[in-house]
Amino acid sequence: MERLVLYASKTGNTRQVAHAIAEETGAELREVTGAPLPDLSSVKLLFVGDGNYSGRPSKPMQAALEGTPSLAGIKVALFGTYGANAGHLDWLASALTEREAEVLGRFACPGRDRFLLGLFRRRRPSSEDLEAARRFARAMAERIA
Ligand SMILES: Cc1cc2nc3c(=O)[nH]c(=O)nc-3n(C[C@H](O)[C@H](O)[C@H](O)COP(=O)(O)O)c2cc1C
Numbered sequence: 422m423e424r425l426v427l428y429a430s431k432t433g434n435t436r437q438v439a440h441a442i443a444e445e446t447g448a449e450l451r452e453v454t455g456a457p458l459p460d461l462s463s464v465k466l467l468f469v470g471d472g473n474y475s476g477r478p479s480k481p482m483q484a485a486l487e488g489t490p491s492l493a494g495i496k497v498a499l500f501g502t503y504g505a506n507a508g509h510l511d512w513l514a515s516a517l518t519e520r521e522a523e524v525l526g527r528f529a530c531p532g533r534d535r536f537l538l539g540l541f542r543r544r545r546p547s548s549e550d551l552e553a554a555r556r557f558a559r560a561m562a563e564r565i566a
Contacts, residue, residue, distance in 0.1 A: 422449050422463050422464055423463060423464060423465045423466065424446050424447065424448035424449070424464070424465065424466045424467075424468075424562065425448055425449050425450075425451065425459075425461070425464045425466075425467050425468070426439050426442050426443045426446075426448045426449065426450045426451070426468040426470070427451050427453050427458065427467065427468065427469050427470075427485075428450075428451075428452060428453065428468075428469070428470040428471060428500075429452065429453045429454075429470075429471045429472075429478060429479045429481045429482040430452070430470075430471065430472060430479075431472060431474075431479055432472070432532070432533075432535040432536075433535075434472055434502040434532030434533060434535075434545070434546060435470050435471055435472050435500070435501060435502045435532065436452075437546050437551060438470060438500055438501075438502060438528075438530070438546055438550070438551065438554045439468070439470055439500070441551040441554045441555050441558070442468050442470075442500065442554055442555070442557075442558040443468075444555075445554075445555040445558045445559060446466075446468075446558045446559070446561075446562045448466070448468065453471075453481050453482050453485045454481050454485075455480070455481035455484040455485055456485065456488075457485065457488045457489060458485050458486075458488075458489045461492065461495055464495060465496065465565055466496055466497075466498065466561060466562060466565050467492075467495050467496065467497045467498070467522075468497070468498045468499075468500060468558070468561070469482075469497055469498075469499055469500070469513060469517070470499065470500035470501050471501055471509065471513070472501060472502050472503065472509070472532060473501060473502070473503040473504065473505075473506070473507060473508060473509040474509065476508045476509055476511075476512060477509050477512045478501075478509050478512060478513055482513075483516075486513075486516045486517070486520070487516070489520060490520065491520050491521060492517060492520040492521060492522035493520070493521040493522070494521070494522075494523070495522045495523070496522070496523050496525055496565055497517050497522045497523065497524050497525065498524075498525050498526050498527070498528070498557070498558070498561040499513050499514060499517075499524060499526070499527040499528070500527065500528045500529065500554065500557070501513075501527075501528075501529045502529065502530055502531065502532030502545070502546060503529060503530075503531060503532060504531070504532070504534055504541070504542070507527070507529035510527050510529060514527070525561055525564055525565075526557065526560070526561055526564075528553070528554055528557035528558075530545060530546050530547075530550035530553065530554070531545040531546070531550075532545055532546060533545050
């Protein structure tokens, strides 16, 4: 398991990006449920993604990272979806670097709002968003090749 995509996604937006990244890079895909993270000792490139919930990732992702004492030496690429901005990626970057992971880059795009009748950002992530996510994933994989 050299490449792994870890994601959480309450309404499915970030899941679409996670699937595109995993397909593009041949990475394994795991949904984070709040339990401690899986054994990452063989992982050379870790993608971590979630939606923005009040400037943070979702509770399961917060719990999983907070329950992981060290990620020393692991190279991480962040991704996410959001309504207004991708500030939650700052939270993720801080949590990861505090645990001595190395953050290589980040990708974010808007995600459809499924709480207000799905009226806003209806077609996001769009096919262009997912193509951009694939490009990002390739670039990250090339950096560690
Ligand atoms: C309770 C709640 C809080 C949210 N807070 C924010 C926020 O602070 N900033 C933002 O940009 N988007 C916010 N959003 C929008 C989500 O980040 C966006 O819909 C995202 O695509 C959800 O991703 P997911 O389906 O993968 O969980 C919020 C959505 C909900 C339901």
